Amino acid sequence: MSIRSIHWPHAVACLLVAVTAVLLCFGALVTTFDAAMAVPDWPATYGHNMFLFPLSEWLHGPWDLFLEHGHRLLGAAAGMVALVLAAATFLQERRRIVRWLVVAAVALVIVQGLLGGARVLLDDRTIAKVHACTGPLFFAVAVAIATLTASGSKPSRRSDGEPAVRAGDANVLPAASACLVAASYIQLVAGAQLRHLDASLDPQTFRQIVVVHLVGAAVVAVLSAVSAAAAWRRPGPAQRGWATVVFLLIACQVLLGGAAWVANWGVPAVAQGTMLDAIAPTGPVVARSLQGSVVVTLHVVLGMAILAASVVLAIRAGAAPFALEAAKPQRAGAVA
Amino acid sequence: MTKAMSKHTSTQPVSVRPVLSLHVAASLGLLVTVLAVGCGPTPAASFRTNMVMAAKQRLTTDQERQVATIVEAMFGTPDEPVALPETGLDEAKLLLAAGPVRSDIVGRKNGLYREHCVHCHGITGDGLGPTAAFLNPYPRDYRPGVFKFKSTERADKPTHADLKRILHNGIVGTSMPSFALLGDAQVDALVEYVKYLSMRGETEIKLMQAYFELDDDAQGKLPETREFLVDEVLAGVAEKWKSAADAAIPVPEMPADIDLAASIAKGKELFHGDKANCVKCHGVTALGDGQANDYDDWNKAIVDFGREIAGSREQAAKTSTAEMSPDELAEHKATLAWLEKSRQVLDGDSLRPRTIPPRNLRQAVYRGGRRPLDLYYRIHAGIHGAPMPAAKGTIPPEEIWHIVNYIRSLPYEFDGELGADRSMVASGR
Numbered sequence: 191m192s193i194r195s196i197h198w199p200h201a202v203a204c205l206l207v208a209v210t211a212v213l214l215c216f217g218a219l220v221t222t223f224d225a226a227m228a229v230p231d232w233p234a235t236y237g238h239n240m241f242l243f244p245l246s247e248w249l250h251g252p253w254d255l256f257l258e259h260g261h262r263l264l265g266a267a268a269g270m271v272a273l274v275l276a277a278a279t280f281l282q283e284r285r286r287i288v289r290w291l292v293v294a295a296v297a298l299v300i301v302q303g304l305l306g307g308a309r310v311l312l313d314d315r316t317i318a319k320v321h322a323c324t325g326p327l328f329f330a331v332a333v334a335i336a337t338l339t340a341s342g343s344k345p346s347r348r349s350d351g352e353p354a355v356r357a358g359d360a361n362v363l364p365a366a367s368a369c370l371v372a373a374s375y376i377q378l379v380a381g382a383q384l385r386h387l388d389a390s391l392d393p394q395t396f397r398q399i400v401v402v403h404l405v406g407a408a409v410v411a412v413l414s415a416v417s418a419a420a421a422w423r424r425p426g427p428a429q430r431g432w433a434t435v436v437f438l439l440i441a442c443q444v445l446l447g448g449a450a451w452v453a454n455w456g457v458p459a460v461a462q463g464t465m466l467d468a469i470a471p472t473g474p475v476v477a478r479s480l481q482g483s484v485v486v487t488l489h490v491v492l493g494m495a496i497l498a499a500s501v502v503l504a505i506r507a508g509a510a511p512f513a514l515e516a517a518k519p520q521r522a523g524a525v526a
Numbered sequence: 527m528t529k530a531m532s533k534h535t536s537t538q539p540v541s542v543r544p545v546l547s548l549h550v551a552a553s554l555g556l557l558v559t560v561l562a563v564g565c566g567p568t569p570a571a572s573f574r575t576n577m578v579m580a581a582k583q584r585l586t587t588d589q590e591r592q593v594a595t596i597v598e599a600m601f602g603t604p605d606e607p608v609a610l611p612e613t614g615l616d617e618a619k620l621l622l623a624a625g626p627v628r629s630d631i632v633g634r635k636n637g638l639y640r641e642h643c644v645h646c647h648g649i650t651g652d653g654l655g656p657t658a659a660f661l662n663p664y665p666r667d668y669r670p671g672v673f674k675f676k677s678t679e680r681a682d683k684p685t686h687a688d689l690k691r692i693l694h695n696g697i698v699g700t701s702m703p704s705f706a707l708l709g710d711a712q713v714d715a716l717v718e719y720v721k722y723l724s725m726r727g728e729t730e731i732k733l734m735q736a737y738f739e740l741d742d743d744a745q746g747k748l749p750e751t752r753e754f755l756v757d758e759v760l761a762g763v764a765e766k767w768k769s770a771a772d773a774a775i776p777v778p779e780m781p782a783d784i785d786l787a788a789s790i791a792k793g794k795e796l797f798h799g800d801k802a803n804c805v806k807c808h809g810v811t812a813l814g815d816g817q818a819n820d821y822d823d824w825n826k827a828i829v830d831f832g833r834e835i836a837g838s839r840e841q842a843a844k845t846s847t848a849e850m851s852p853d854e855l856a857e858h859k860a861t862l863a864w865l866e867k868s869r870q871v872l873d874g875d876s877l878r879p880r881t882i883p884p885r886n887l888r889q890a891v892y893r894g895g896r897r898p899l900d901l902y903y904r905i906h907a908g909i910h911g912a913p914m915p916a917a918k919g920t921i922p923p924e925e926i927w928h929i930v931n932y933i934r935s936l937p938y939e940f941d942g943e944l945g946a947d948r949s950m951v952a953s954g955r
Contacts, residue, residue: 224627224641226627227626227627227628227629227637228629228635229629230628230629230630236632247632251632251633252632252633254629254635255629255632255633313626313628314568315568316568387645387656387657388568388656389571389640389644389645389648389649389655389656390569390571390572390649391656392654392656392874393654393655393656393657393658393659393877394659395656396656396657396659396660397659397660400660455645455646455657455660455661455701456661456700456701456703458660458661458662459659459660459661459662460660462662472698472891473696473698473704474695474696474697474698474700474702474703474704475696475701475703475704476696476703476704476706476707477642477703477704477705477707477708478707478708479707
């Protein structure tokens with residue numbers, strides 16, 4: 191394979207997805223350990239240029255400093271990769287949807303960086319919530335770009351040579367998968383409200399947010415089941431894999447959600463005396479324990495993985511607006 | 527080590543000077559971003575007035591405001607706490623625990639209370655944090671200054687070590703976590719802050735109650751003199767905390783040559799007998815299936831006030847205003863307004879009351895600690911704020927040890943013996 195034959199937008203988009211995934215993991219850990227204010231200044235780090243902060247101080251310093259500074263460096267890396275992606279896309283890609291998505295990615299990564307800075311300089315938890323909602327959005331856009339620029343990305347309704355889909359089933363998978371993307375994202379937004387708790391929030395409002403999150407979980411579970419069923423009813427194996435992956439991820443996520451609650455606050459009052467009570471650890475919850483922190487962070491990371499997998503499924507299933515564009519990558523030279 | 531590195535590893539706050547152009551660009555960007563998302567900054571944290579107590583005492587809005595002003599002058603705010611010398615509190619520890627979570631020096635994290643405790647106990651320590659409604663039992667409301675698990679007599683305050691032990695071990699069977707992974711200095715700071723919130727809450731309650739004792743000359747206002755506020759009210763609250771260190775319950779050693787089987791048998795007899803009467807609540811089987819419809823003091827206060835309001839509303843609804851004089855009518859309207867306000871306060875500032883079930887002693891889950899000494903304290907002094915009574919004065923210390931030994935044997939008792947004691951109790955009465 192020569193360097194000219196590489197489809198750079200896809201390669202760089204994949205790199206962006208990888209960097210962003212690690213960035214989001216660091217972000218989730220920052221929230222778990224309440225480390226967002228471990229560095230009180232921004233864009234500098236304790237008076238240093240962020241990129242020149244001593245490596246030994248970062249790697250061997252306190253855990254919360256490691257997380258927060260690492261999060262900043264990864265954010266900067268994601269921003270730079272997004273700019274490279276923009277250049278590659280405008281040189282090699284002609285599809286308007288891809289170009290617009292790249293513009294959105296660059297805009298989002300800038301806004302996200304500024305929100306991160308605002309959260310630190312203003313020490314404001316409301317901005318932290320917005321920051322937590324913009325991160326997954328950027329990740330979803332990056333995944334969408336990577337999926338659309340992949341050579342094998344073909345919306346099913348446009349594929350040739352596959353047996354025809356029954357008329358009644360034709361729109362189920364695209365519609366359900368598109369709704370799944372929206373519902374997964376809303377779940378992350380509701381989860382962010384629970385993770386970034388305002389100290390002054392009253393119990394009634396917190397209870398309402400929990401109810402929204404639980405109802406959202408049920409909606410996501412149903413949508414993933416519908417998507418999986420629709421994919422398996424289709425004649426070809428096209429989207430079965432992704433639909434099954436999403437369904438299994440959500441099954442794990444439901445279990446992790448319960449575990450995350452117990453790891454934070456023990457068995458909730460409504461579940462006392464039930465099976466959850468019987469299988470929960472008998473000792474007290476240990477604040478900041480490794481197990482508890484891993485479970486809570488995994489719940490967030492898996493939520494983002496579900497969003498990403500839903501985006502891939504929706505695109506491959508031909509959900510609007512992606513179905514409107516030609517499937518295979520269109521190089522600038524080929525179109526011109 | 528470079529000069530730059532040594533700068534932020536020192537113990538002095540770091541002077542933060544980012545590059546000017548970057549700062550300006552970032553600030554402009556921030557402004558646009560914040561405006562774009564349409565959210566202003568989160569308001570500064572503030573203590574909530576004890577509205578249930580204010581409603582109980584029938585305080586006017588002006589009186590509520592006066593109490594809030596006095597308490598703020600004496601104790602400061604959640605971000606800037608004040609510790610007057612009379613409290614005996616260590617302000618340096620308070621500053622470590624108070625305020626928002628942030629580090630100004632590498633490795634030193636402030637705002638420990640807001641990081642670890644506020645979600646359940648609330649900014650004010652009123653047990654009304656965001657998660658409170660989901661927890662059973664509800665998080666402790668520090669404001670009455672009542673703590674359950676301690677080494678002191680029932681009505682005394684806990685010692686610093688008692689609170690530290692609770693934070694270190696957590697409370698098994700509840701949502702109170704163990705903070706064993708925190709450093710000693712951090713746990714110390716949190717304990718100090720809990721005492722601060724408790725003193726603040728107790729002072730607020732005492733001030734509210736003081737309106738009841740005002741004479742007519744005071745015109746419904748508390749005297750704002752140092753003699754009254756500090757020397758009388760605050761000193762009275764603080765003194766109980768200061769004296770807690772010397773108020774530990776004297777515990778006789780358990781005899782080294784004790785016959786354990788005989789001790790357990792004696793303890794069993796006491797457990798079921800009239801003198802200790804443990805079976806009344808813990809049940810004949812010790813499964814906690816005795817009397818289970820009682821409330822702890824925190825919930826009982828809400829239940830009683832709710833009943834008082836409901837009764838008064840019922841009575842007010844039956845009252846005819848047709849033949850009332852203007853003065854009587856004005857008083858009637860004031861009562862109706864107070865009842866409505868009280869109803870709203872109960873809806874907004876309290877959680878639905880829950881009964882407190884007696885402990886199932888066969889599970890080996892002892893909230894106040896599993897050491898024999900902890901069980902001795904629970905039996906000797908009872909549990910402050912809970913229906914568990916003190917055996918002090920009723921049962922001699924050596925007999926308390928027999929009950930401790932019996933209770934510790936219960937989780938290992940053969941299943942077939944469950945309920946076998948019913949006949950023993952029946953014949954014994």
